Amino acid sequence: EDQVTQSPEALRLQEGESSSLNCSYTVSGLRGLFWYRQDPGKGPEFLFTLYSAGEEKEKERLKATLTKKESFLHITAPKPEDSATYLCAVQARGTSYGKLTFGQGTILTVHP
């Protein structure tokens, strides 16, 4: 069974204090790993897709990386508006498109 574990569960940062979120996964053949952002009371918003170990994607202050067992979401010089829950998800080869297995998320709070 596919499994995704995210750590830490919650992270508090000061504005400008860079850090990383971890996503460990177990999947029977990875088709893709995905990062989403979720604001309170809203649906998840897609951020990145990573397909193979060594791949990196960047968007503003966020950078996602992938190894064979885990992915990291690096946040550089975060701002209060980066506060949200960050979700990691995997899709296994041979499964239906859009059938993702999500982790429980990391709640990020950035204080001014």
Add this chain to the structure above:
Amino acid sequence: DTGVSQNPRHKITKRGQNVTFRCDPISEHNRLYWYRQTLGQGPEFLTYFQNEAQLEKSRLLSDRFSAERPKGSFSTLEIQRTEQGDSAMYLCASSPDGVTGELFFGEGSRLTVL
């Protein structure tokens, strides 16, 4: 393009009642998904439609749950004889053909069963 729309946004019901949620996907998206999310957890896959065909259902979707997508447009998710354990956020998402994993989620329908 107004995004994925879900109604109602909030529903409070008594145990044993039936509830129905509606999802209007992004108009050009052929694929539609339902997920369920409980507090402090990530979304869990429930079911997937390609146009009007329901191609996969999770084991989480008991006999009390039914989903439809008539004519491949909007979708409904009905829960019969609700139980307190059904309390959750029900999320609908859509995506175009040829793209994997990049789902466009609605804001969800929150169900509270008393």
